[in-house]
Amino acid sequence: MTHLSTSRAEQEIERLTALHPKRQDLSLERIKALLDKLGNPERRLPPVIHIAGTNGKGSASAFSRALLEAAGYAVHVHTSPHLVNWHERYRLGVKGERGRYVEDDVLVEVLRRIEKANDGHPIALFEILTAATFVLFAEHPADAVVLEVGLGGRYDATNVIENPAVSVIMPISMDHQAFLGDRVELIAAEKAGILKRGRPAVIGFQEFDAALDVLVSTAERLRCPLWTYGEDYSAHEEYGRMVYQDETGLADLPLPALPGRHQLANAAAAIRAVRAAGFLLSEEVIERAMLSVEWPGRMQRITEGKLLAHAPKGAEIWIDGGHNPGAAEVMAEALAELEERHPRPLYLVTGMINTKDSLNYFRPFEGLAERVFAVPIRGTEAMTDPVVLASSAYDAGLVGQPMGSLIEALEEIRRIASDPDKRPPRILICGSLYLAGNALADNGTPPV
Template identity: 50%
Template sequence: MNAPAAKPAPPLGELIARLSALHPKRIDLGLERMLRLLERLKHPERMLPPVIHVAGTNGKGSTIAYLRAILEAAGLRVHVYTSPYMVRINESFRLGRVGGGTLVDDDELRAALEHCERANAGAPITIFEVETAAAFCLFAQHAADVVLLEVGLGGRLDATNVIDTPLASVIAPVSMDHTEFLGDTLTAIAREKAGIIKRGVPAICAEQPSEAMDAIEQQARRMHALLHRASQEWHVNVERGRLVYQDDRGLMDLAAPKLFGRHQFDNAGLAIATLRAQNRFKIDAAAFEAGIVNAEWPARMQRLASGALVDQAPQGCEIWLDGGHNAEGGRVAAAALGDLEERVSRPLVVIVGMMANKDASAFLANFAGLTRHIIAVQIPDRDNTMPPDRLADAARQFGMRVESSASVEAALRSLARLAYEVPPRILIAGSLYLAGHVLAANGTPPG
């Protein structure tokens, strides 16, 4: 008699939904629940390879992308934990391999999450805390040379902030965002971000507004951490289209990043400064150049050249996707569009969808001098999204022509029916959740 067929594992979505129900709040900053679970798991966070911990408001993900690409070009195995994911939760967990990392597969991720679920034994805990604990379990089980660990929200009370002595603490640009959790001033927000700085561990910092830098410097002094600041201990510039980096160890003249926008030179510089501030790994100039040139990160001024959505857009148009969702994210996207306009002039249309807790006016103000055409959409399959009419009201105050559309797909089809003398440049922006929907609908999910 044949053995009965094995029962198929339930979809990951069912497990995530069950874990999400363990706490009434999706976001609840604090370390008590996390520390309790890690103790029950026998502290996998203490069995990790050296950790580079990255906080900040904007640029964290791109900086990690450069760090990973450089380290892998140097022949190292790199575990990576990032959030939020675009299409599949697996994107948050990258396991280091010789020759390049791979996303964790469904079976291994399910096993790690269920292991954490059993250890937690039904106690209140946020889904992000469980996911972070699962990342630590996965990374402790697989040999690697280094872990890149992205803060989820803030820093001081974030679930990732349980690593006692990282290899380096990194703070990307700090700006106003998540004020309901982190405080309503740059000083308060920067203090939360600076909470990842550990005693005696080098801290590497991007350029910051003065009040943010003051808070970061205070924490570095308190922790006796050597602070490496952009434009002070290290410098990055664009010269003849190339990235020129300089610190007290010398100068490097490197090719430009593949990721588009002037801000990506700054993010790449932050990654270079981080790796030059540590002494654990020796990175040669060839690895720095290869990493800068090859780093990829989805939905950061990403050009969509083909796919199901592109096929519905005006023929010959350009489509750019950016997950920026706050004032600073809008500023760097607008600056990148300005650079594109100088190269090739096209009419610009911005398709925008945002979460309800974001400052739409502060985001859209950046595009007032670039376009008069905004199409507001609602982010699909998400709670607490901003209604298109509220987005439209925010855009109208800047004298923009505003319309609402049922979806990104419908917006692109409506644009395709217009008679453009020059095919337009289209930016889809306002939320990483919207960006994830766009990548999935276009058939180009991140890998």
């Protein structure tokens, strides 16, 4: 979410941002009208795996892509938001290889074609970008599309897909309450809006029974062939391996390359979803996918780059863009497991936007993190002031300290944690995808 200023697409999107309202219309009429003028590219796509959820939908997208590519399929992938440049939202499939981000000239041409078709009518930027997804994916051959929802589900611009190969709903928790409702069952109802009558549905692990009840009842009402985590399929760790199970039997697999116990459930949802979409997956293919999966900015360890020079020698630096209490809980659990195996003092470097619940975001880290360094974020006007954020950390039982920048925070950690008689620290840069993008850009390691 820190952009490449030299990109022509970046300049084009900045111009479109100035022309159009930022917020998406809470209906699908505008995007449908625009797509109709473009010849309805959304109806000319390969089989679509449509993924919604508060947390885990990005991981499910990454696992789905890894599974399909390991099987030799060409797979288009749409994710949002991006971390460092806009092109990350559009990965075009290549047969027998990993997909590649759309080329700059191609994206510019598509954006200009969409603007011409729209002909000055009211439209939101996300609707333009989603229209670009459908044009790009319809005009480039592939075997499958992994389509991640932007916000919610029912009124998300991606929800013009009428016959998905499968709809997937990942864990639901509190986030975007101003748009989706202030109870998990209301949020679940919005996410369930991507379910289509008679089309397969996969429900990932759900912490809240109220959310699960809404999802299951909606799927049953729509007569969707349904697979629910914990009932129809599951995964667990056994002797350092991942055991996956569904109605076809058991698979003994390596642990996923994405760290954290929660990733087993995310991987399981993706396996069941890709199979439900009609793709054959051998155990050998699934094993390759578990080892090759990658998802930048989500519990990503930085092993090279510019940031390491500002941290204590031997320090671990991790980046995670999770930004709500549910995401914080799984991060804290993953770090607690890591602490058990490889103890190190933990420091958080955190930036957040002002629509997020910072107090409950910090609570899972009480007793785990030694200090929180609150930093500003580039690329958004909705940044929470570091002084306010540090105060939230204090209210959650942590030691909070405001800093002027990410680099300053790392250098302060270097100053206070460079005792040669103590283990080098573990540093988690967290709280916002904007900050994750800032960190990857500053480190010189944007997603590829």
